[in-house]
Amino acid sequence: MQSSDPDLPQVEYEDIVSGEGTLNKDLRDKEGGKTGIKFYAGDVLYGKLRPYLMNWLYPQFNGVAVGDFWVLRATECDSSFLYRLVQTDGFQRLANVSSGSKMPRADWNLISQSFFAVPADYAEQRVIAKSLAELDNLITLHQRKRESRIIRVRSFIWLAGDISGIGVSAYQPEKRRPYDRRQHQRRNVVLRLLRAMDQRIQGRCNS
Incomplete structure (x- = not known):
């Protein structure tokens, strides 16, 4: 059923995190009024345009799907299982x-x-469906921890390099400090240690 109800949250491709089935923003901050297919809590949204983008969502609220979506409603299976079914390799192969x-x-x-x-x-x-959801949450949590650790270490590397003069751009020679052999050696030692720390953390996160 088509709807342009401005009081209903509107879901578009750009609002969905590809492959994760989560929203990347608060839909209440969006302006309403666009026309789309009305859906209800528990329906499954599947982006049929460029299905390899994996734009799917299992909303627990009523709203309007704007754009090329299938709004799938489970009639002979549980809706949470249907949501997992559209993510399987078999379904994806056919959709593509x-x-x-x-x-x-x-x-x-x-x-x-x-x-x-x-x-x-x-x-x-x-x-x-519950087991797969828990597995997805665990994978997502693991990835976020990994990204957070790498960002912190690399930020530390950049900060340490900036403080010691390593991070000064080669394209701004007027900002270079006078060459100091001992200071240069100390910088190299610090940089090697930080790089080793970065590689160690990445290895732990990937294991």
């Missing part, structure tokens, strides 16, 4: 057999005529 070259879109005729394995028991579906 798209029509159009410049603006490829997933083909609903192909998807609707395809078969997917779904546990008959709703409780089992919910357990599977």
